[in-house]
Amino acid sequence: MGESQRSAPAAPEGVDVEKPSAARIYDWYLGGDQNWAIDREFGKRAVQLFPPIRDSTRQNRAFLGRLVKAALDAGIRQFLDLGSGVPTVGNVHELVREHLPEGERATVVYVDYEPVAAAHATVLLERDGSTEWAGLVHADLRDTDAVLRHRTTTELIDFDQPVCLLMIAVLHFVGDEDKPGEIVARYRNKLAPGSWLGISHATDENVSAEDAAALHEFADSYARTSNPMWVRQSADIEPWFGGWPLIEPGLVSVADWRSEATLSPAGQRARPFGICGVAERPR
Numbered sequence: 001m002g003e004s005q006r007s008a009p010a011a012p013e014g015v016d017v018e019k020p021s022a023a024r025i026y027d028w029y030l031g032g033d034q035n036w037a038i039d040r041e042f043g044k045r046a047v048q049l050f051p052p053i054r055d056s057t058r059q060n061r062a063f064l065g066r067l068v069k070a071a072l073d074a075g076i077r078q079f080l081d082l083g084s085g086v087p088t089v090g091n092v093h094e095l096v097r098e099h100l101p102e103g104e105r106a107t108v109v110y111v112d113y114e115p116v117a118a119a120h121a122t123v124l125l126e127r128d129g130s131t132e133w134a135g136l137v138h139a140d141l142r143d144t145d146a147v148l149r150h151r152t153t154t155e156l157i158d159f160d161q162p163v164c165l166l167m168i169a170v171l172h173f174v175g176d177e178d179k180p181g182e183i184v185a186r187y188r189n190k191l192a193p194g195s196w197l198g199i200s201h202a203t204d205e206n207v208s209a210e211d212a213a214a215l216h217e218f219a220d221s222y223a224r225t226s227n228p229m230w231v232r233q234s235a236d237i238e239p240w241f242g243g244w245p246l247i248e249p250g251l252v253s254v255a256d257w258r259s260e261a262t263l264s265p266a267g268q269r270a271r272p273f274g275i276c277g278v279a280e281r282p283r
């Protein structure tokens with residue numbers, strides 16, 4: 001949709017439209033309409049600072065799609081999506097509906113602390129009649145008890161059965177002072193054997209000094225938003241899998257995880273900036 005056709009949605013209660021938010025900026029990168037002028041202004045400036053961001057975002061989203069399909073193919077029927085974002089095309093419950101074998105049941109719990117993401121997900125689930133098997137927890141993922149003990153979580157997720165835990169493009173909004181490794185461990189420890197943990201994250205590994213500087217300037221600009229951002233490398237991220245074996249192809253670019261797509265020149269340019277991995281709790 002072009003900028004001129006865009007009609008600003010009414011802001012749900014609690015939404016700060018004076019400060020850009022990562023969820024709404026991400027929605028703008030992806031071409032969605034759940035963003036306000038403040039988010040779009042920030043996004044345009046961010047694209048100037050770091051031109052690969054929109055391709056990088058699309059690659060991340062495509063990785064999420066391939067991961068959900070792979071988890072379903074592996075027999076996992078429960079998804080806990082932390083930092084799920086403003087619903088856009090290819091949400092986890094839509095992917096599940098598309099790929100789940102006929103006659104089978106799966107459940108999805110979305111978690112986000114951003115009011116627009118939470119409100120929009122709730123409306124979407126009600127509108128498409130998915131509330132019996134998919135729900136939204138409006139909470140801060142750092143508060144693991146609030147997420148894990150929430151009624152929606154306990155009603156939809158049986159932690160004695162395998163879960164696909166998704167932490168996709170969210171942990172770069174959790175600062176070192178919050179000890180992301182300990183947070184991830186609290187979720188990991190809750191999961192049954194056969195569960196999967198999928199993580200993607202912004203990285204400056206294997207990029208030129210010039211590209212690293214551009215990415216850092218971009219990430220630093222998020223200090224002005226509700227979500228300051230951290231750039232990390234595989235040595236920071238790999239321990240979060242707690243020694244669970246990484247499934248093939250290991251810790252790689254989001255563009256490369258089980259993808260056969262040929263990248264455009266812009267896609268190649270974006271490729272190094274998103275790293276991902278998926279690990280399975282040994283049975």
Ligand SMILES: C[S@@+](CC[C@H](N)C(=O)[O-])C[C@H]1O[C@@H](n2cnc3c(N)ncnc32)[C@H](O)[C@@H]1O
Pocket residue numbers: 022023024026060061064082083084085086111112113114117139140141142167168169170173174227
């Ligand atoms: C870049 S978006 C990623 C959305 C989706 N996971 C994806 O990859 O397409 C990051 C999301 O994480 C959410 N988020 C960031 N920190 C969070 C926290 N501490 N608790 C819950 N959600 C958080 C933001 O509100 C935003 O919606």
